[in-house]
Amino acid sequence: MIHFVILISRQGKVRLTKWYSPYSQKERTKVIRELSGLILTRAPKLCNFVEWKGYKVVYRRYASLYFCMGIDADDNELEILEIIHHFVEILDRYFGSVCELDLIFNFHKAYYILDEILIAGELQESSKKTVARLIAAQDSLVETAQEQANSISNMIAQATK
């Protein structure tokens, strides 16, 4: 099972965190601090796995961003690498060649996408197309709701003129 997903920039800034096991706020900060110290210092070409406090952390770097997932010691590390890549590809399709800034300003959308890929620390959907379709459908629901709200407020505004 995946216990947490953390996105850290090369400077050690947190871009996204998702916890599937209970960690208190204090523990969360500690995990992030220790892991960024551990992972950001690793040379390229080393393996993508770090053993840490009985867990394994699988990480993969994309440009300036490290995608890290904490898993149990007996999980399939190679598969987690594929899950990370799966997530990145979906982000890439959604944002259109995604960059760190997209994830900063649209962090909530990154979370929505992650929620379509993982639930309870387990993979939910292996089809990128399905994820994209579900996200698009929900985005359009939000848009219609906003348009309606706008038109209603316009109507109210006109009526009260």
Added chain:
Amino acid sequence: MNPFSSGTRLRDMIRAIRACKTAAEERAVVRKECAAIRAAISENDQDYRHRNLAKLMFIHMLGYPTHFGQMECLKLIASAGFPEKRIGYLGLMLLLDERQEVLMLVTNSLKQDLNHSNQYIVGLALCALGNICSAEMARDLAPEVERLLQTRDPNIRKKAALCSIRIIRKVPDLAENFMGPAASLLKEKHHGVLIAGVQLCTDLCKASTDALEYLRKNCTEGLVRILRDVSNSPYAPEYDIAGITDPFLHIRALRLMRMLGQGDADSSEYMNDILAQVATKTESNKNAGNAILYECVETIMGIEATSGLRVLAINILGRFLSNRDNNIRYVALNMLMKAVTVDFQAVQRHRTTILECVKDSDASIRKRALELVFLLVNDNNVKSLTKELIDYLEVSDQDFKGDLTAKICSIVEKFSQEKLWYIDQMFKVLSLAGNYVKDDVWHALIVMISNAPDLQGYSVRSLYKAFQTSNEQESLVRVTVWCIGEYGEMLVNNVGVLEMEEPMTVTESDAVDVVEVALKRHSSDIKTRAMSLVALLKISSRFPPTSERIREIVMQHKENVELELQQRSIEFNSIIQRHQNIKSSLVERMPVLDESTYIGKRVGSSQATLPADKSSRPTSGSPGASLKLPNGVAKPPPAPLVDLLDLSSDDVPAPTSSATDFLHDLLGGDLMSPSSSAPSGGAGTDILMDLLSIGSPSAPTDVSIRNTISSNQGNAGEPKTAPASVMDLLDGLPSNSSLPGDKNPIYPSITAFESSTLKVTFSFTKQPGKPQNTMIQATFTNLSSNTYTDFIFQAAVPKFIQLRLDPASSSTLPASGNGTITQMLSVTNSQHGQKALAMRLRIVYKVNDQDKMEQGQINNFPPGL
């Protein structure tokens, strides 16, 4: 619209925060935003609630406290629209976790949303429930989730399946309810549902054996079909990764097979074919294919596979191990650990490759490889493997040395067939990485050396040599110091030389040098220094000529800020200087340490830190323990007591404190009427007795000395050189006694006290050059016909005099002068030449179990003391 409510947009806030150059600036921006959000919350602002929550989530990600926004999530979730719910649930999952009470409040909203007509709202609720639900919520909402497992929409079904996993993990009792629906999920076509369904079945198997049996019976066939279909499926762009259709489904199916096939021959046999197919046909040039192979190997190892299949699996691992990709090598090592139990020999074949991995530049691979090597050690290869590892220890990274050392030590301890080999390997480890060796390891080494009498000489010589080159390794220093203290003479006299040893000459002062270096090196901690002091004391007795030098070294620590060192220094100094007579018996060699109790202790205590201290007691601590006696001897009576007993001043101090009172009563007031002063057993008496009787109860070690003294007793009456000769006899070791040259004044012995039942005589000696000090030997003779037991002599002096009492030779005084008790007193007269000695004494003893007490004052000291 409220113009004051958080005017900035989310995007603007993020920009403002990113523009901050310092942490202080960032804090200021965040503080301002938080204040605005709080204001909006308290005004119950509707319009910007979701924007505020989005902002809060960003602030939360930066690590600032955001608990005040928790209720906002709940309000958003409770509102009707999808956009509000969407952000509300996101906030809920981000800002809260299952341990917060607030979470319970959301149960009702979740229940409503799970029954909502909009599939996306149901999806949101399932997602939130699956990510953060607590055990209580799991119980409350399980029926809803169970129902959703059978809805028409596959996207809801897959979410419900994963949500069920969370529920089962929280409440394993609920597993039975999900067995049936889970099994039917495996008949689906939709990959998302299949993946979630297979995963749910895996978790059900973990949670309940009933479920495992049920699924084994009903699903094995279906599962094999799923795997066969997906691995034989033609190109499917939607699920394709590197030419493989849906590796995720592959992997999950393989994992569930492992659960079902474990310990069950029938289902294992049913899986053999498809596993063989996956193991042989999967492309291994891409990560996705390797991930499948890796999972497949684990499944083959886990189930009751045929031997052919196992060979296939081991061969895959062999290929992995020689792969250039570090990730693949890492998982190979990981899997070989599991394969060791299945096929030890097959793994053994890869030993050389694995040993190379221990030396890899990648810490993760090194660690895995080291653990694996540890499993591969057996009696046949232990020597070559240990050699390899120790050779590598020399060049390994600093931060890897700790792990490596620990493993080498446990290999050496576990597989040592001969003591010599064990000792040699441990010395190598200590010299290379002594700073990383855990305490219990070198304690065990000392126990071993103590138990190998024929190797003690070799050990101390090897350590001496090792110390010359690597004295910066703490634990090497400790073991060396301990061994030199114990077996120093074997070092100097070349005792027990083994054949392969090169002859070496070490002088006594060389041995002292080593300990002195250990004592003075900057990196030595208190423990090492304390051990060094003990070793020095021991050496001073083994090599008497070095005694004076050692005393000087010891005295350098008399003002050490560490109490332990200071105390040892002062006490040892006094032993070397003043107690030559008892020293040699004090610092005898340690008795052989009992291996079995030591090992028992070590095994019994699983924690390493605390027990390490405990188990150190029999080794390093014991010299200290044997010093208890000198501790007692050397302690001068507490100053306040002397003060209180001031005899010279006639005006008795006003009885302000109770202690004064007691002492006054005991030693002053009752002097007039001795008869009335039978010990009352009051607290004061006890206190005084305790204070004065320090160390006086029988001391076992100085028996021989006492005999010497007693034999001289006959001369004691004659005012000649008798006392001096006694001292000469005691100073058998020609260390620092410069006596012969000096002409000492001789003082006549006196009868200090005599009653009808008891006689006390004092004889005096003085050390040359110290006219203030007088050694008094008190001799007690029983004049009655009854034996006295529990004999205790106490003395008090005026405050210008310091008095120290050594332990008495015995506490039993035979009847009718058939024997004596002797006791040494050391008196320092600070007003020597101006005031004469004066003393009050009190003697308590038992006759036929009846307490008796006698006391008196001595005024007839010879002049000039």
